Amino acid sequence: MEKDSFIKARISSATKTQFEDICQELSVQPTTKVRELVEQFVRDESERLKEEVSVDVKRPPDYQSGAWRVTVRLRNPADLERWGVPVPFAFPDLPKRRLHPDDGYLAVVRKNGSDELVIGGQFVKGIWHGHLYTNGIPEDENPTSIEEVKAALRETATKLIDRFGRMPA
Known part of the structure; x- marks a missing residue:
């Protein structure tokens, strides 16, 4: 060589x-x-070069148990933008977990095929930032692991990319 x-x-x-x-x-x-x-x-x-979607879930030192920072990053930011507008997405169903987007990353979406509107997310320049919380149960008893959260978020974004394809911005 x-x-x-x-x-x-x-x-x-x-x-x-x-x-x-x-x-x-x-x-x-x-x-x-x-x-x-x-x-x-x-x-x-x-x-990392093969991942279309990367998910990072961390607990900063100043966060309480059960609270996490989440960043979902697209390798190609244009994948979830159409004509310069972000494609909104519904959060995955995470038992005993709750996701909340940071300012600027929130979108209102329909809940799983119904007419009910719920808070979801949107990528800004290929990135989504938010928080993850344990919901109604201590963190150490939560049945939904952080690895399951990462997998669900990765799958949600990947399905959106597959559904919308790669259209010109």
Whole structure:
């Protein structure tokens, strides 16, 4: 394999010296170690390039138990915009969980095929931000895991992309 490209990074002289010292201690060339680190990073993270939808659910340190920050990100922001207008979506059914959009990410939608209007979401430039709460039960007793929430949100967005296809904005 031909290796003719390189990556430059600006680091402090102290960090550079420590890196070189560690490499010398390990009997490895610094350039070899940098290549190994980059190649390992690409192997570890390459699945991200295949995901049409990524979902991040985290509890910031200042949040109480049962409250989470949620970000859903589309690889291609235009997937859920039509003529410059966001495509609204209904939240998935999450037993004992409640989703609430941040300002600007709220949409009013019909509830699962009925005429009832409920709060849903909309992507802004390919991103949806909101909060997730445990609902009526302590977090440690919640039957709907955070992994199930992530999967449901990913599936909701993916189905919307499949339904609406890729139309020009």
